[in-house]
Amino acid sequence: MTTTATSTTPVRHRSLGDHTWQDQAVCHPTEYNPVDPETFFPGPEDTDRIATAKALCAQCPVARACLDAALEVGDTHGVRGGLTQEEREPLHTRIAERLDHSRVNATLAGRDIHLTKAERRAVVLAGYRQDIPVERLARLLKITDEHALKLYREIRRAIRHRQIAEDAAHTARTGDSNDQLGRDDFGTAA
Numbered sequence: 001m002t003t004t005a006t007s008t009t010p011v012r013h014r015s016l017g018d019h020t021w022q023d024q025a026v027c028h029p030t031e032y033n034p035v036d037p038e039t040f041f042p043g044p045e046d047t048d049r050i051a052t053a054k055a056l057c058a059q060c061p062v063a064r065a066c067l068d069a070a071l072e073v074g075d076t077h078g079v080r081g082g083l084t085q086e087e088r089e090p091l092h093t094r095i096a097e098r099l100d101h102s103r104v105n106a107t108l109a110g111r112d113i114h115l116t117k118a119e120r121r122a123v124v125l126a127g128y129r130q131d132i133p134v135e136r137l138a139r140l141l142k143i144t145d146e147h148a149l150k151l152y153r154e155i156r157r158a159i160r161h162r163q164i165a166e167d168a169a170h171t172a173r174t175g176d177s178n179d180q181l182g183r184d185d186f187g188t189a190a
């Protein structure tokens with residue numbers, strides 16, 4: 001029986017405006033690492049250069065940050081994060097709905113993370129459930145206190161509506177309803 005070791009190192013997300021990760025990239029040419037940047041911009045039919053770029057990306061300690069940066073800014077050129085522009089295209093179209101809970105948790109912990117729309121909604125929901133003050137939510141999302149309060153109201157309303165819908169669905173499934181009047185509830189006519 002063999003066991004495999006797993007790493008539980010925390011994910012390091014790129015902060016807003018942070019480009020320092022680029023210094024750690026395998027594709028970053030230095031005196032001791034003479035990588036040709038053109039390797040990462042192969043033509044669609046240049047399979048050798050694509051394979052070379054992907055092999056370098058596979059060794060890169062910041063490939064995830066590179067891919068995130070490419071998706072977040074809409075960069076559709078070259079090999080980024082180990083994916084060609086064609087491979088990244090479906091990710092570009094769905095980036096607004098990406099929901100990475102580690103990014104949400106990092107934001108709630110105070111990190112300045114670039115969030116997608118879905119991740120921002122998750123931060124608001126988590127903040128509401130954890131009773132995070134409106135002022136703190138506003139700082140985390142870089143919005144006004146009034147906007148944060150509005151987001152909390154919207155979440156509260158959505159939760160209430162979802163509960164009403166679930167109760168109605170449960171009632172419809174089970175047939176139990178305290179609101180339905182039976183024949184005996186009317187009494188007798190005089």
